[in-house]
Amino acid sequence: MRKIQTQGVHHITLIGADRQSSIDFWEGVLGMPFVFDQPNLDNPREGHVYFDPGDGRLITVFTNETRKPDAKAVPEGVGSLHHIAFSVSQASFWQVAARLDARGVKHSGPVDRGFMDSLYFRDPLGLRIELASYRFEPPEGHRHADVMLEAHKIRVARGDHHIDRIHLADAIEMLVSRSQGSLSKDRSAKNPY
DSSP, X not given: OOOOOOOSOOEEEEEOSSHHHHHHHHTTTTOOOEEEEEEETTEEEEEEEEEOOSSSOEEEEEEOTTOOOOOSOOOOOTTSOOOXXXXXXXXXXXXXXXXXXXXXXXXXXXXXXXXXXXXXEEOTTSOEEEEEEESOOOOTTOOHHHHHHHHHHHHXXXXXXXXXXXXXXXXXHHHHHHHSOOSOSOOSOOOOO
């Protein structure tokens, strides 16, 4: 038996209401360009609209003009989607609450996750959305997941409850030390003062 190796999220498809409410939310609130529009190939009564969340992957929505937005929270149970998280820069993150407030949208306010900042709210169809912003940039040639894996190992070895900034900083230092060469024989911390 062998694994099926994935290489990233290809797309996420949601069941939406009417076409315009989907465009108004995904592009008009979250700024995702509306990039593709065609019929739902499995259901001719529906449309299928596509949005770019910023990384070239796709968020797609099945639309139907007979469906209207229903803001009631999407049921949460085993096998259900809890939320979708989208990445935003720190500059954008600290504007989110005010921009949702301007629309009268209830939200969690900023939530400290140690390694990132998060804010939660519901879309017009009741789906929980998270806007997340990492508090670090990975070193050149590495991904956020590389830093998180190393920070996790450091956190566990130290017996700490959750990943925080110190674990991230130490993980970044470790990744740089392992992946970038130096002419120095001793790369340990020094005090030249």
